[in-house]
Amino acid sequence: MDGMRRGAMVTSARRTIGVLSPVVGGFYFGALIAGVSRAARRDGHSVVAVQTYPAGLDRERYPDEPLLEVPVALDAVDGIIVIAKAVRHDRLASMQEWGRPVVLISEDQTTLPAPVVVPDNAGGVSAALQHLVEHGHTRIGFIGSPLQRDIRERYDAYRTALAEHGIKPGPGWFSETADNHEQGGSQAAARLLAGGMPTTATIAATDRNAVGFIRALQAAGLVLPRDQAIIGFDRTETGARLVPRLSTVDPHNDRIGGLAVKLLLARLRGEEVAAGVYRAPSTLVIRESCGCGESTAQPDTDTADPLFERYGSTPARACLRRLSDSGFGGRSAAPGSSGTGDDEARAGWLRAVVDPITTAAERGTVPSGVSLGRLADLTSVRRPYPEALEQFVAAVRDLETELTSTLPPGSDQVPTLRRVTTDILLALTKGCTRPMLARSGYLERTIAEQYEVDLDLLRGRGSSPRALTWLPSARRSAACLGLWAGHERSPGDREVEIVGVNDTTGTLSRLIGTRTPASQFPPAALTRAGGSGSSGLTLVLPVTFGGSDWGLLAIDGTVDIRMTSGRDKYNHWAALLAVALDQERLMSSLRDQRLALEEAAARERALADTIRASEERYALASMAAQDGTWDWDVSAGTVYYSPRWKQTLGYGEEQIGSSLTEWLDRVHPDDRNELSAAIAAQLGGARTPLELEHRVRTSSGDYRWMMCRAVTVLDDAGCPARLVGALVDMTERKEHELALRRNALRDPETGLVNRILFLDRLGAAIKRTRRSSDYDCAVVLLRVVAAPDDLPVHDDPVAAEVEVRREVVGRLRQVLAEGDSAARLRQDEFAVLLDDIGPDGIRIDELVASVQPNPNAGIAVGVLPTIKPFQDADEALRGADIALLRAQTQPRAH
The missing domain is CATH 3.30.450.20 (PAS domain)
Structure with a gap:
């Protein structure tokens, strides 16, 4: 591929990685994108993440196909990562032709021979079922929606694990859900309850299915886990807040994103990366919903890790295994799964926990306040989950107990060991508390920002929402808004016009007014700026709401991987922006209508006065005669x-x-x-x-x-x-x-139709183009910029202007055919709707030649050769106005 050859020639170049994702936030998609961004940023690369589903989805009911047609951002990236269902399968199959290396995440490989990164679905489900069997369960069910690859793998692993344990599934054990969310789980619970609850335990394909399942069972009066043990898959924070807390499989989505980046960069360097499945390890996280009495994490099975070999004592090794994968989110990593940096950070944290305790037992020494503060900092940076501290306390206290048992009775080192253990737990408590406080502050700031954005966008006053001045005042990251304009450059590659930017440096302001195909959006000036405070991640969201589709919003930011819902704040901003743009268009239309009504009312008043005066005159004349x-x-x-x-x-x-x-x-x-x-x-x-x-x-x-x-x-x-x-x-x-009544819809001076009647006829023509593919019209906009050279010089300027307008109207009438419409829009501006034009454009040329016979005719002409791409009359008239402005900016011949 061209992209691979470029990568082979320049291995150290700064790359831009494109990510196509249904949405760009939440615990699943957001965590995948965060993992991609973190791995890319570590090697000096940037990421453009494009949301291919509409903003403001109705209760997250995703449509069957994405809204955006790839190649959005295609020309702006060096390699592409596609997340499940982000691209239609027929488009996915043609991605080899794009000239860029591709890596898939949880996508079916049959349509494209490329590396596919997936979580260890089989290992996670097998461990979950094994755990339930150890609790004595033999009637274990499964709920999930098999529409996506990961869910199908989890269901297949469930069936395989049952067979390995000699369990034959009974009727009603599997309940297919309509989606991966709470509603699907709730409906599955209703079906199982109606069937008499044939199972004693259930594996849910997703945590959100499990949450809905649990709530429905509890509402029906069941006591969990006594009446039904449950294990989910995803490790969401919502599951950790349930009662009982949800046991789950952590797929480590950030590791999946990091592994995808690793494979993509290898392909960009020209290395051979075989097509096939690459799995990131999963971890079973045990809480109370499965029937366990305490919250612990399953240890890693890889005891060959050099870090474990360092400790010869059994208590320290056991503590390391329990701490290794317990309680951490985005920054944790299994050995070799997402890079040396994460492995080193993990090892450093483990040593900071275990070394002071073992040293206190061996030598009776106490760690310094600096080292305890460093442990708190390391713990905070790793962003522990809500149940992490509980796991840490259990593991460290067990280590303390084991080490105390190895000391002689009455040893002076026992009090020191207890003191050090307490100090370590205090440091861990601080490290776990800081992220919770930080997240609380983050949520508070997010609410404040959202309130500010809501008021600015829905207020309908002040500057246009296109200017992006509604972005929160505290934001310093770059943003760019492109609205659809013009025609498609190629199938699915629409043109956007950049109408607003947010940039404290001022370097992006030059982009306003420029047009670019969607395949080159966002512009390189935004994605490759790398300015101070840049996150290295540019999110591209469709500006849509309901039936409105305005364009694309690109914004430099970060994703929130802890939100259970995929509706992050940027998604919400894009939907609100679409509403604000709808409101702006509506208000503009209302202002135009009000102006037209005021003009019509003035004409009606003049008509009434004229009629009244006429009646009086005729009555007096009749009486006199x-x-x-x-x-x-x-x-x-x-x-x-x-x-x-x-x-x-x-x-x-x-x-x-x-x-x-x-x-x-x-x-x-x-x-x-x-x-x-x-x-x-x-x-x-x-x-x-x-x-x-x-x-x-x-x-x-x-x-x-x-x-x-x-x-x-x-x-x-x-x-x-x-x-x-x-x-x-x-x-x-x-x-x-x-005649006066007729003039209410016509210009009195020229006899041409007015703006209201012209827009009505133009709108009717646009609707007709949708009904008939053979029908089309053209719009020609004329503006008198100077008196034509072939007119005599007039002493009276007002009379001269009238003479020019009459000449223009006379020329128009000579070439207008039946069905055409000509209107006077402004003082010296006229519009013509050429009805049912042919593909050769001869009628357009005849009209232009008639009103503008030579370059010095004093008349600027803007031509809209077709009205098919436009949704309504206002949009078509704006397109003609832009064509006219472009014509005026071209130098005139002398």
Whole structure:
């Protein structure tokens, strides 16, 4: 591979290791990434960890496939580590073509011939089942979800171990869970309870399954471990806080990550690393849930360790074995499993515990305060688990008892030995307490940071969330935000635009506004900076929430390996950022809508004022001229139509008779019922005068708008005797009113549609592209930057601007086809939607050539040749605006 050849040529170069992981936090994924980061940093390399599943997952229900399409960060790394289910299997099979060495963690090897690092699942489960058998259990069940490789191996090991002990599994002993979390364990417990609890002990494939299993059994009234003994797998802190505390298998996930780095660096150096399975040792951690009365750790079986050979006495060797793997988390390591540095640290700590005790027994000497302080420091650095101190006390007190038994009765060294043992235990207590206090402080700071981030992102005020000013003020690490933009460079390789950075040095600010394919994100300026305080680990998270997918957030940080949930703070930040960006877009849309509504309201008010003034003018004119009057004698059934009434409709004096039908039969069919109802209301005693607009047919056959106003005259009995009124021709005013209404959606000066109507048509076109793959449109944005050379010079600047706009609109109208839309967006900015363009782009060229016949035409043109990549009209219009800005920045010909 190209990556291996590069590694063979330069063995000491600083490398960037890429990690593809479903999520980047929690006791499993986070611990794996922390192990990778620690091993890489020890050799001077950096790590980019990419989360391939959405941020803000709903209760950690992972989808069947990752959200992100590899190759995210592909070009930015020298080698790749893929953690289980981070990449679709069809993409995983093609990773040989990427030109970079690959190491897998707990992934099926059948799709890619590469080294696969896994925990010792078989050894851990076998030790757990052996322990349960020693407790007298012969009906031992298993719960777990076999969707992932590690779980399948654990189940197979369970079946094998049963067979080795001559146990044939009974019906209902295996309960498949829907997931690896608490809910799956709770559902498995419900099924076993419904089946009458056929087992007396259970091995859970994960601690989280075990936690849900235990809680469900306790809720049903069972007493554990009396009614059911349980052993989990993962060694989470949640298990250590249960009552009874959960016995478990520690897979040492950090060692797995370290071994993966070791294999990957070997491949980068050009060494031959065979494809196959590489296992990191597991440890059985005994607590109370299995039926044991005290919390102890199983000793290492490797007694060939030189450290053990150093002590000839049986008590010291036994103490070393019990202390060797008891109670420690991320920094502990089995011999040879994750590097010389960890082995030396482990050996140094063991000597600091055992040497002073054995020396006190042999010589009666007391350790100095400095050495005791160093022991406390060494213990603190190794980050012990919650039950560690309990294990230390038991092991050290047993050592004290054994050594005391070797001394003569009444020896003066016995009090010294007891004093030294107490001092050692006090130092160990300090070392165990400090990490708990530090973690408490860390959690408090995390809550404070999260509160600060929540308020800044959800407040919706101040600077845009794109600027990353919402990051906690105490953070000094670098960060970079890239939002999706443009087209895919290659399948799955989208383009991102860097819109915000967080960097106290200022070196990253030059990246703002640049675009890069996702395969080159995060930029090398972020991953290879190596500045003061850099962790050497860059986390890349998708900025997603619900149906929103904005882009990628890269941030220099660390992972929390003690959280049982995979939702670390960075995952939460990415989800909140997506919500804030959604809110920003919504607020921008609302502002635009409010502005449009204000403009429409202003036009409506102007229209109402115009109509009111027109009505007053026409009413006064009618009253003055006494035109179009009519008088209906209700009792006689005859109507008098004045000469002016007849002339208004184009008839002579003798052409109109005296019946009511002369009028009603000429009324437009759509208006006839309304007029009849209004007349009937007058005859029925309506309190208000008749006033109605309607259309009447003239002698030419055309219809004209008439305003009919009339009052009812009552006789002495109070009954309607006459209806007297006037008919006023209001055609011109009505047409003017309709024109004004049409102008509410059109620009009055140019007659083009306004921004609201244009966006509506553009949005409809985008939706149509999704329904029809053969349909596409183009968007052309025009901006008048100077008067075209072919226009005469005008003395009046305002008139000159109007003349330029009219010329642009005239040129547009010449080339627009049926279905096209042209709009005036701003004072001197126009947009054109070319409907149903062909693949040759001829119509686009014709439009550009028409409005910009030469380089000095004074018109800047931005072309969006297709609208298919865009989700909505606003996004497409922004793309056209960017194209226009780019066109304006290019030098004009002279």
